[in-house]
Amino acid sequence: MIALVTGASSGIGAAVARRLAAEPEARLVLVARRRDRLEALAEGLGGATVIAADLLQEATPGLVARRVTEEHGRLDLLVNNAGAALGLDPVAEGRDDDWQAMMDTNVVGLLRVTRSFLPLLRAAPHAHIVNLGSIAGFEVYPGGAGYAASKHAVRAITQVLRLELNGEPIRITEIAPGMVETEFSEVRFGGDKQRAAGVYAGVQPLTADDVADCIVWAVTRPPHVDIDVMVVRPVAQAASHKVARNLE
Ligand SMILES: NC(=O)c1ccc[n+]([C@@H]2O[C@H](COP(=O)([O-])OP(=O)(O)OC[C@H]3O[C@@H](n4cnc5c(N)ncnc54)[C@H](OP(=O)(O)O)[C@@H]3O)[C@@H](O)[C@H]2O)c1
Numbered sequence: 718m719i720a721l722v723t724g725a726s727s728g729i730g731a732a733v734a735r736r737l738a739a740e741p742e743a744r745l746v747l748v749a750r751r752r753d754r755l756e757a758l759a760e761g762l763g764g765a766t767v768i769a770a771d772l773l774q775e776a777t778p779g780l781v782a783r784r785v786t787e788e789h790g791r792l793d794l795l796v797n798n799a800g801a802a803l804g805l806d807p808v809a810e811g812r813d814d815d816w817q818a819m820m821d822t823n824v825v826g827l828l829r830v831t832r833s834f835l836p837l838l839r840a841a842p843h844a845h846i847v848n849l850g851s852i853a854g855f856e857v858y859p860g861g862a863g864y865a866a867s868k869h870a871v872r873a874i875t876q877v878l879r880l881e882l883n884g885e886p887i888r889i890t891e892i893a894p895g896m897v898e899t900e901f902s903e904v905r906f907g908g909d910k911q912r913a914a915g916v917y918a919g920v921q922p923l924t925a926d927d928v929a930d931c932i933v934w935a936v937t938r939p940p941h942v943d944i945d946v947m948v949v950r951p952v953a954q955a956a957s958h959k960v961a962r963n964l965e
Pocket of ligand 1: 751752
């Protein structure tokens with residue numbers, strides 16, 4: 718299986734890469750901005766193609782696709798995982814830079830990557846696209862307008878692709894996690910580790926590996942079985958903003 722994971726330098730993407738590496742004949746392509754992280758991960762996995770690139774750059778998806786074309790000639794699995802939440806401001810105080818970066822990374826970046834890789838996915842006997850959505854793709858919370866809008870868009874894109882790819886052997890799955898403890902909150906709060914830790918205080922969040930487990934399960938079903946959408950959240954999180962903390 719030739720699999721490409723975006724956002725493989727951290728969190729869910731790195732966990733998915735580790736689990737996929739254990740699959741028979743897996744050959745991985747790891748994409749993110751932080752080369753040192755990707756190289757350390759690849760070394761631990763016994764080798765992988767590392768592409769350090771910024772998905773905010775318009776040319777990146779095409780360049781990455783060209784490299785995969787040269788090295789492999791096809792792609793069996795695309796995991797569109799790279800993404801971020803930036804800020805938790807109400808709309809009245811929202812920052813243009815945060816909104817723009819979320820839309821560019823989570824929505825336009827995902828669209829460009831998918832478009833660039835469709836020819837390679839079509840060159841595989843069976844292919845699979847996994848998009849990382851979120852419970853924010855169908856629930857909302859105060860301060861989450863930009864992020865929730867971007868993840869609602871991921872949900873819409875996934876559904877549109879399912880219609881557009883009907884008749885082709887390409888599966889498409891949306892994985893929609895609730896709270897997962899990764900670098901996500903630290904990124905959201907501009908590197909404020911204390912504020913990020915508060916998100917997970919008094920609650921057992923999902924781990925990146927919990928989500929990777931779901932993704933690899935969906936991917937390893939027989940080729941005619943399409944897992945459309947999988948919602949996975951901590952048992953203590955009934956809704957995005959309703960979290961039971963400090964339970965015995
Ligand atoms: N953690 C949660 O609670 C949660 C819940 C629901 C959904 N999700 C979704 O799950 C996905 C993974 O998040 P995570 O929790 O694993 O967060 P994370 O630890 O912050 O990882 C995000 C990954 O995305 C990459 N990335 C971000 N911007 C990029 C860009 N412009 N170009 C290339 N790579 C970029 C980062 O790599 P570099 O910084 O090295 O570029 C990193 O590898 C995201 O789509 C997120 O929205 C997370």
